[in-house]
Amino acid sequence: MNTILVTRSSMPSFEEYCEEIKEIWDSHWLTNMGPKHKALQAALTEYLAVDAIDLLTNGHMALELSMQALGLTGEVITTPFTFASTTHAIVRNGLTPVFCDINPVDFTMDVSKIESLITEKTTAIVPVHVYGNICNVEEIERIAKKYNLKVIYDAAHTFGVKYKGRGIGDFGDVSCFSFHATKVFNSIEGGAVCYHDEKFGRDLYGLKNFGIRGQEVVDAVGANAKMNEFCAAMGLCNLRHIDEEIAKRKAIVERYYERLKGVDGLQLNPIQQDVQPNYSYFPVVFDETVFGADRNEVMAALAESGIGARKYFYPLTNAFECFEGQYDPKKTPIALKISGQVLTLPLYADLPLSVVDTICDIVLGMKK
Ligand code: T4K
Secondary structure, eight states: OOSBOSOOOOOOOHHHHHHHHHHHHHHOOOSSSOHHHHHHHHHHHHHTTOSEEEEESOHHHHHHHHHHHHTOOSEEEEOSSSOHHHHHHHHHTTOEEEEOOBOTTTOSBOGGGTGGGOOTTEEEEEOBOGGGOOOOHHHHHHHHHHHTOEEEEEOTTOTTOEETTEEGGGSSSEEEEEOOTTSSSOOSSOEEEEESOHHHHHHHHHHTBTTEEETTEEOSOOOBOBOOHHHHHHHHHHHHTHHHHHHHHHHHHHHHHHHHTTOTTEEEOOOOTTEEOOOOOEEEEEOHHHHSSOHHHHHHHHHHTTBOOBOTTOSOGGGOGGGTTTOOGGGSHHHHHHHHHEEEEOOOTTOOHHHHHHHHHHHHHTOO
8 A cells, every 4th residue: 555645736725725714614605606606706806917717617528618618619629638538528518539649759739740630620639738737828829820729728737827927827718727636736526727818708698507597598408517616715725825835846846856857768858948937747657678677577566565656648548448449549659658757756846855766866876
């Protein structure tokens, strides 16, 4: 049984949360866009430096309902090097994912390969800012404009990230965040959609509440994806501590770098130019031919010491059993290679530096 897991939820003190939910007890208003929901929405608009934001039950529904609200059809260009959610949101909308390979440096979509995948059926691009690494947003914007495509960023990993001083949620037509328990910022479960277009905002708001427009009007086939008041209250508490949390993560990431940088056969997550990062994940790519041990051996050695590293993201989504025979992971060879070599090491705000040292000792002890 692992005692150190890949991550651990950030939480406020018990007293702080109790204080925050006291009003919910007094009012008996538990969900359906209540005061906590509204307060968190306002606070996040400011913190994330975006035009407009809506809150949902989770990051997955943020993606799924955004695609529905945009009325996408046909094919959508996306990456297979992601969590199940990104691809499932596309498929559950009746759309066809067309998988673009990733670049081997920051693991985001290889923008030089997007244009060759565009057909007359393509309506959107769904890139992922994976591990908190931002995509080449300028090039994606250029391509989208040229071919009149919508851009929906899966920004689940990039809470609080800024690029050239601009909130990352401000890019694309839409950016979707996850506030799941495992994320840099959590509202227990939760998600958000950042957008610019007012009509889109109205449509999304309807879709997250069954398409109900008024007590006697239902004008869309919506779902139920409203953030409840207890989740919003957790978000309000966690938001008070977010800068401190990110600073603690930074110290941990710096220690990992100090210990593992320059080791032959190890590729660390890059530091991107002009980016204010959030230190959300610490992936390491193991080149067995140089390092002498492969990712699975390192994972097993860590597990022997009770340390649970994870293979984010293996398998690729285009290799999932539920899609058997539909896509060919060999058509995204870099993603296929990286997913076979990557291991995400434990990272969370309260991870002691002494444990980071133990993890690095075990990893380095595997080098041959
Ligand atoms: N797009 C991307 C790119 C995503 O990565 C995700 C979610 C989404 C979209 C969808 O957003 P959401 O609908 O989830 O809001 C976890 C998370 O459940 C998932 O949110 C996340 N990505 C994914 C990368 O990781 P699992 O299956 O690895 O979770 P699990 O239960 O194994 O938890 C991982 C570790 O986290 C545990 O070992 C310990 C820690 N943990 C977990 C939970 C549930 C906690 O400390 N507290 C907790 O409450 O998917």
